[in-house]
Amino acid sequence: MAGVGSSVPATVLTNKDLEKLVETNDEWIASRTGIRQRRILGAGESLSEHAARAGERALEMAGVVAADVDIVILATSSPDDVFGSACQVQALLGASRAVAFDLTAACSGFVLALVTGTQYIRTGTAKNVLVIGADALSRYVDWRDRSTCILFGDGCGAVLLSAHEGACSLLGSSLHSDGNGQKHLKAAFAGKGNKALDNGVASTAGAFDNILMNGQEVFKFAVRAVPTVVEAALADADLAVTDIDWLLLHQANQRILDSAAQRLGVAPERVVSNLANYGNTSAASIPLALDEAVRSGSIAPGSTVAMAGFGAGLTWASAIVKW
Numbered sequence: 326m327a328g329v330g331s332s333v334p335a336t337v338l339t340n341k342d343l344e345k346l347v348e349t350n351d352e353w354i355a356s357r358t359g360i361r362q363r364r365i366l367g368a369g370e371s372l373s374e375h376a377a378r379a380g381e382r383a384l385e386m387a388g389v390v391a392a393d394v395d396i397v398i399l400a401t402s403s404p405d406d407v408f409g410s411a412c413q414v415q416a417l418l419g420a421s422r423a424v425a426f427d428l429t430a431a432c433s434g435f436v437l438a439l440v441t442g443t444q445y446i447r448t449g450t451a452k453n454v455l456v457i458g459a460d461a462l463s464r465y466v467d468w469r470d471r472s473t474c475i476l477f478g479d480g481c482g483a484v485l486l487s488a489h490e491g492a493c494s495l496l497g498s499s500l501h502s503d504g505n506g507q508k509h510l511k512a513a514f515a516g517k518g519n520k521a522l523d524n525g526v527a528s529t530a531g532a533f534d535n536i537l538m539n540g541q542e543v544f545k546f547a548v549r550a551v552p553t554v555v556e557a558a559l560a561d562a563d564l565a566v567t568d569i570d571w572l573l574l575h576q577a578n579q580r581i582l583d584s585a586a587q588r589l590g591v592a593p594e595r596v597v598s599n600l601a602n603y604g605n606t607s608a609a610s611i612p613l614a615l616d617e618a619v620r621s622g623s624i625a626p627g628s629t630v631a632m633a634g635f636g637a638g639l640t641w642a643s644a645i646v647k648w
């Protein structure tokens with residue numbers, strides 16, 4: 326992991342602002358989730374631009390130029406284009422030699438993209454892989470649904486993976502999914518009637534629904550799955566919980582972070598959290614928090630970081646990395 330960067334929209338939506346939209350209050354949101362404010366992609370802003378900016382910052386830190394990037398993997402569930410946004414990000418970066426593609430695995434997307442990118446490095450297929458987590462779930466939020474609209478925010482984070490002799494940042498991993506749990510958290514395509522074609526054939530017309538979530542089921546799933554998947558990734562790395570310097574989980578809810586840390590036996594001061602400022606930014610949350618922690622000096626070179634993403638799919642995944 327040679328560089329990290331992030332970019333978030335300028336528009337801030339506070340809990341107080343949400344009090345004007347739904348029956349809620351700052352105290353309820355902060356005590357149940359830890360969130361105080363989130364960023365929202367404004368009209369005219371594109372997710373691809375923020376993803377590219379996050380990528381640029383990661384390249385800058387690594388001292389690598391865009392022309393030397395071999396692969397761009399964009400983890401997102403809310404691209405600017407239904408065909409994917411990775412190629413747009415590639416164009417904005419000027420990474421003209423790279424092949425770019427999207428990877429969709431909701432809030433586990435960044436961890437899955439990181440593990441995917443590492444495979445290209447390990448096999449010698451690529452020297453520089455830019456892994457970006459980017460989401461604007463505000464696009465799919467029902468602003469009348471107080472059980473979901475308080476949670477999500479928009480943002481992007483990126484990590485540059487570079488080949489180095491004898492060293493690999495990814496020490497171990499554990500990746501899972503279970504489609505049987507899709508009903509608990511989804512933003513599904515909703516057919517809204519048929520478009521009749523000239524030859525009498527009818528094709529489905531429609532759009533994606535807003536986010537539907539059974540918060541309590543997702544909560545129970547997360548507090549069960551996260552400690553287990555981190556332990557499995559640690560076992561894959563031949564490490565123990567005591568070897569972890571930092572626990573960096575998908576930023577969904579402070580209570581989930583606290584519960585997972587407690588079950589694992591990780592001290593609260595070793596848990597990275599920026600939920601208060603950004604809310605749940607889906608695939609962006611881990612690299613966004615990593616960027617802040619690295620630039621502020623809390624995550625120092627050589628630190629062992631246990632990451633875990635979890636969310637829609639259902640998906641859950643952990644990667645143990647050496648920063």
Ligand code: ACO
Binds near residue numbers: 353358541578607
């Ligand atoms: N403001 C005020 N009251 C509210 C709000 C709100 N925003 N939302 C719900 N309430 C009320 C409910 O109506 C309920 O009232 P009642 O007791 O009169 O029926 C009460 O508060 C408690 O509701 P619960 O749903 O039991 O609240 P809970 O403590 O479970 O917190 C929350 C809800 C924050 C959504 C929690 O369940 C949670 O964080 N779940 C996990 C969600 C998550 O992480 N999702 C993202 C996964 S990542 C991805 O893939 C996108």
